[in-house]
Amino acid sequence: MLTCKQTTELLSQAVDVELTVSQKLLLRAHLVICSSCRAVQDQFQFLHRAMQRYRGDEDVAASRSEDRS
Amino acid sequence: MTADFEAHRSYLLRVALLQMNDPDIADDLVQETMAAAVEGWSSFSGKSSVRTWLTGILKHKIIDAIRRKSREPNFTSLTAGLEDELETDDFIALFNNHEHWEDRQPAWANPDEALERAQFRDILDFCLQKLPKNTARVFMMREVLECSNEEICKELSITSTNAWVLLYRARMALRLCLQKNWFGTPPDTVAEPTR
Numbered sequence: 001m002l003t004c005k006q007t008t009e010l011l012s013q014a015v016d017v018e019l020t021v022s023q024k025l026l027l028r029a030h031l032v033i034c035s036s037c038r039a040v041q042d043q044f045q046f047l048h049r050a051m052q053r054y055r056g057d058e059d060v061a062a063s064r065s066e067d068r069s
Numbered sequence: 070m071t072a073d074f075e076a077h078r079s080y081l082l083r084v085a086l087l088q089m090n091d092p093d094i095a096d097d098l099v100q101e102t103m104a105a106a107v108e109g110w111s112s113f114s115g116k117s118s119v120r121t122w123l124t125g126i127l128k129h130k131i132i133d134a135i136r137r138k139s140r141e142p143n144f145t146s147l148t149a150g151l152e153d154e155l156e157t158d159d160f161i162a163l164f165n166n167h168e169h170w171e172d173r174q175p176a177w178a179n180p181d182e183a184l185e186r187a188q189f190r191d192i193l194d195f196c197l198q199k200l201p202k203n204t205a206r207v208f209m210m211r212e213v214l215e216c217s218n219e220e221i222c223k224e225l226s227i228t229s230t231n232a233w234v235l236l237y238r239a240r241m242a243l244r245l246c247l248q249k250n251w252f253g254t255p256p257d258t259v260a261e262p263t264r
Contacts (some may be wrong), residue, residue, distance in 0.1 A: 003167065004164060012237040037174075
């Protein structure tokens with residue numbers, strides 16, 4: 001079982017690379033029971049969108065709706 | 070067709086400054102980027118925004134500058150102070166002895182609406198400037214210059230473990246800074262009240 005600290009570390013990596021299947025399973029098991037880590041997951045993904053906007057990607061809105069579907 | 074590159078100058082300068090930590094070098098790199106953009110304007114495909122295209126040119130100028138700098142005879146290290154940034158643990162207080170949250174972390178209300186606001190973008194800039202030097206640099210290389218982790222490690226001569234740690238620390242620090250300066254205390258009517 002992952003700790004919250006380990007979970008946030010993996011959530012950061014997940015923004016940059018594709019996690020392994022076992023990492024994804026561990027994450028999912030933790031996120032199901034932890035609303036704080038779910039909030040951090042949303043916030044890390046939001047930061048990524050904010051930086052895309054910062055660097056001037058104009059298709060941010062499009063990629064955002066894909067994330068949600 | 071022409072483009073107003075000047076409108077992007079201050080953005081390019083901020084990015085270059087976070088990479089080089091030297092206003093003169095940053096200024097030169099932006100100047101070179103502008104010159105290359107004027108020269109290469111006919112090759113701009115329009116598939117990305119002008120700013121994204123300029124960012125790509127700046128990326129090459131920055132990597133060239135990093136390589137030049139590391140070949141200087143009196144060169145010591147690009148990542149001075151790295152050990153301190155890796156060792157200090159500002160986030161330890163967030164977690165208890167079992168590495169679980171000390172306090173419940175709240176979700177942010179309507180974060181994407183904030184992206185439309187100039188005031189929020191100023192706060193984001195403020196938070197980026199506040200990051201420790203190497204942390205900011207690695208984060209900007211990853212998220213703005215879109216360098217791969219391999220590129221970051223190679224150009225800065227750091228291990229991939231250190232790159233992961235710095236990216237993590239950047240995200241945790243930005244999250245706290247935005248929480249403190251925006252999402253925790255909305256300055257005015259940030260969002261419509263939700264029912």
